[in-house]
Amino acid sequence: MNSSFDVVIVGGAVMGAATAYFLAANPDFDGSILVVERDTSFAQASTALSAASIRVQFSSALNVQISKFGISFIHDFANLMEVDGDRPNLNFHAGGYLFLAGSDAQVQTLQRNHEVQKQCGADVVLWTADELKQAFPHLNCDDIRLASYGHADEGWFDNMGLLQGFRAKAKSLGVTFVQDEVIDLYKDGQKIIAADLKKFGRVELGWVVNCSGPRAAQVAQMAGLNIPVEPRKRTTFVFDCMTSPEGSATVNGGRLPLMIDPSGVYCRPEGKYFMAACSPDPDRSVDFDDFDPRYEEFEEVVWPVLAHRSPAFEAIKVLRQWAGHYAYNTLDQNLIVGPHPEVTNFVFANGFSGHGLQQSPATGRAIAEWIAYGAYRSLDFAEAGYERVTLGKQVLETAVI
Ligand SMILES: Cc1cc2nc3c(=O)[nH]c(=O)nc-3n(C[C@H](O)[C@H](O)[C@H](O)COP(=O)(O)OP(=O)(O)OC[C@H]3O[C@@H](n4cnc5c(N)ncnc54)[C@H](O)[C@@H]3O)c2cc1C
Incomplete structure (x- = not known):
């Protein structure tokens, strides 16, 4: 060299x-x-x-x-x-993101962000709780005030x-x-x-x-x-679901997008399984070499939130988990x-x-x-x-x- x-x-x-x-x-x-x-x-x-x-x-x-x-x-x-x-294929799934707002402050944030996104030509739509319920009938929308869904240019790979x-x-x-x-x-x-x-x-x-x-x-x-x-630690859980949540086939083929609950817990399909994580509170800096998963986050935060959001998520089983670091700009x-x-x-x-x-x-x-x-x-x-x-x-x- x-x-x-x-x-x-x-x-x-x-x-x-x-x-x-x-x-x-x-x-x-x-x-x-x-x-x-x-x-x-x-x-x-x-x-x-x-x-x-x-x-x-x-x-x-x-x-x-x-x-x-x-x-x-x-x-x-x-x-x-x-x-x-050799032509690498990133296997892109156009699953979309679904942000849910439960409070006045979250509604205002979604509305403000929506304006910015529209000005940039993004294909996003705001839904009332009723419209959300139509698209994904299994979701509990009682405490949801507004949702924001990306029709295009969003997914995983x-x-x-x-x-x-x-x-x-x-x-x-x-x-x-x-x-x-x-x-x-x-x-x-x-x-x-x-x-x-x-x-x-x-x-x-x-x-x-x-x-x-x-x-x-x-x-x-x-x-x-x-x-x-x-470095801020994030533990990701992959889980199996006894009853897969079915949405209306007219939106995203009935599959849940990457859903961000008002609590900050997010969840998305991962093949036939699901992947979920939360933002820990408190969210402290960790050692560069600390990659021990925070197992308790599933029982204490992720599962209760998801079970509240959809009955389909009441009976779920964790298959694996791992911890990664966000490079977090304070x-x-x-x-x-x-x-x-x-x-x-x-x-x-x-x-x-x-x-x-x-x-x-x-x-x-x-x-x-x-x-x-x-x-x-x-x-x-x-x-x-x-x-x-x-x-x-x-x-x-x-x-x-
Ligand atoms: C749980 C989790 C979920 C995420 N989800 C998403 C997502 O859905 N979408 C998204 O866009 N992003 C996501 N991210 C963020 C995304 O993964 C990172 O922002 C991105 O991978 C950062 O890439 P990077 O190359 O900057 O850092 P890293 O991938 O961390 O790579 C840094 C590299 O630098 C090397 N290095 C460090 N110091 C030295 C040194 N002194 N000499 C030589 N090498 C060194 C390290 O070994 C490492 O390989 C997620 C991150 C985490 C942890």
Whole structure:
């Protein structure tokens, strides 16, 4: 391996691989690219532990547009990622998302977000409780005031397929992938000039991109920088249902979309089973290596909420569970993407919470444009920039699951 690269990407899961692909595929960039990944089994990467869903129902217009690009990219994935006749299929299920509001505040949030989504051309509809009941008669709608359903551009797909597609294509375009760990970064004035890799040693570099997921703050710290991102644990449960809930065949073929209960518990079909999780309360930062599932969340939170929402969910059996980490931005729960304002060759791709998988195509493209042109050309990521961290100014995303 060379000991000098134009771009070094720290972290080779979905964000690192997407960034590498978009850089390598950019006709105006001909530099060398190194992706350093400490664990190529990806056993603890958020990418591998994700619910792998995509939605356009966000509160920020930028996030809606990011996902609109994400969905078009997923639809065209086989063409774009073809390598030697191998055409990866992400097995996209257009299941839709269904947000339920139970309080005045939640109703207002859904209405406000709906306006933003419509302005961005998203195919979403607001339903009264009666309309919701017609679409999904098995749901208990007594405490529901409003629902928001995405007719199109929402669903779930193969997360590891997305990662492997990006990696294979980037490799075919000349990107170097290495299993190693970035353990330090070196500055000369306000420029990062080198990285130390645990096994390989020193690598000189022109740019460094922080794609280290929940470890974002650790890697930023190596450059003497701070980022308000910490690991927050989410336990996902897969369960079987004695009686499968049947909806009206006219909506989504009677299948439940990814439903977000007013309590924050979410649930979606997973093959013939279901997948569900909740946002823990309190929701504290955890150790980088703490992946013990919180088993009690099922009995104490998830199951009671689901059983209240539908009689079909009264008799259910957990088949498996796992814990993953959100890379949680404590400032505003939103992505932080772009260069540091002073250390300008250090680029962030961090703080994606529970929506980084779907945001990886647009983010990878944005960073590639920034490095190639010094400007965003396709979608303006300026509001996602690091400057707001310095100013303590929120760009709040309210539709965080
Ligand atoms: C339970 C759960 C459900 C989710 N559901 C969804 C969803 O439905 N839809 C969606 O869009 N998103 C979802 N997400 C979020 C999404 O999975 C993440 O935002 C996305 O995968 C982030 O990708 P990443 O590459 O930034 O981080 P990661 O996948 O965590 O990868 C970071 C990589 O960096 C490596 N690394 C760290 N430090 C170093 C270092 N010093 N040197 C070398 N390598 C290093 C790590 O080993 C890791 O592989 C979910 C996440 C979780 C946990």
